[in-house]
């Protein structure tokens with residue numbers, strides 16, 4: 226297998242993009258990544274998208290997006306793994322380049338969530354339709370049940386959950402691409418509308434339109450191209466049961482740990498070597514579970530870690546410097562690639578006001594549904 | 608969501624009668640029934656009726672439901688472990704929401720769950736009520 230690098234990244238602004246269609250959003254992100262990389266063609270492309278069929282009634286978006294990017298007849302396929310679709314698309318690009326089958330592969334992600342469909346229903350299709358959603362549980366409801374179990378066993382508090390949102394908004398305030406660029410306080414979170422008890426509106430990531438893309442090439446080719454390369458030193462993925470209720474431990478998302486274990490082994494690293502991370506904070510409790518499963522905090526201490534400043538921009542291990550899903554926004558299929566774009570910017574030293582000093586090794590963690598799928602990637606500066 | 612009647616009727620043994628599948632090799636109970644045992648990968652099962660009582664492991668109160676459930680909001684949903692070890696997701700009904708607690712004992716009952724689609728097909732299944 227060849228070693229691979231990311232040579233270019235691009236993303237749209239995240240938010241309510243009323244004047245941009247799904248195809249425009251993707252194409253804008255893809256063109257930015259292609260320009261950033263300085264490549265004159267691509268050999269193939271994978272697009273992560275959770276539910277264009279339900280959101281805008283469009284399937285077969287591999288063809289449509291290759292068409293609108295002007296790259297037909299290159300192979301173009303959509304990859305779906307709910308909210309992990311983007312990073313799973315990236316894995317296909319990595320494998321295709323590593324194997325030697327192709328040299329320049331685009332991995333993108335896109336979601337158009339604001340065209341009017343019932344997003345609560347659509348997001349719940351990532352859960353078990355017949356035995357979870359049928360009985361009325363929502364996607365926030367599943368994470369609310371994890372949060373309640375975590376609070377019950379470990380004494381985690383609503384204030385600790387709120388600390389995650391406060392930190393991520395402080396970071397997103399510094400990110401020009403973020404959907405919600407405003408600082409908030411714990412009171413903002415705790416006084417906001419209840420969505421699924423104990424999760425308030427400000428514990429939840431928003432409904433977002435957006436796209437992101439990355440260009441994957443063999444490491445040996447990277448020197449000849451314009452973009453500053455970042456090396457991919459681990460890609461890992463794990464699955465778990467579709468229904469939350471089937472899992473032995475309801476206080477966590479075990480697939481994060483399973484994917485992380487494989488990724489750390491592949492990179493030959495321990496968690497203390499990670500300089501910064503983008504994790505899947507679809508809900509504040511999810512970021513707390515991620516701290517514990519990724520080895521940034523002991524099991525049960527994730528809430529305290531959030532409150533301690535450990536993961537703040539100036540903390541020991543900054544997490545979600547982009548603003549995370551909470552502040553930057555969560556166009557589900559694009560999220561996994563947008564996380565990569567942030568880590569690449571940080572490792573290149575291009576993250577502006579939110580630059581982490583001496584960032585050499587960055588991690589991304591992206592998951593689908595209540596954790597039925599999860600990926601972890603580790604990237605190294607060159 | 609629009610779907611046809613067979614999609615509903617094929618789930619009736621599980622949702623209406625709480626039928627599970629007990630693995631003939633390791634004794635693990637699958638709910639709903641499946642073709643391969645998730646513990647030992649054996650493929651032969653016997654149909655059994657699940658216990659109707661259990662314990663609440665965690666729960667939430669849904670304030671922002673999907674459109675199908677908007678008339679019921681707010682409502683409680685939880686994960687229950689039945690006394691035979693089977694876990695399921697269910698609404699918890701007929702209880703003041705502030706009386707819910709992890710560890711409470713529950714009993715499964717048969718109720719209307721949702722009215723599906725524009726035709727408003729009545730769809731039934733299990734819900735939980737507190738027993739103490």
Ligand SMILES: [Zn+2]
Pocket residue numbers: 630631632633634635644645646647648649
């Ligand atoms: Zn078995």
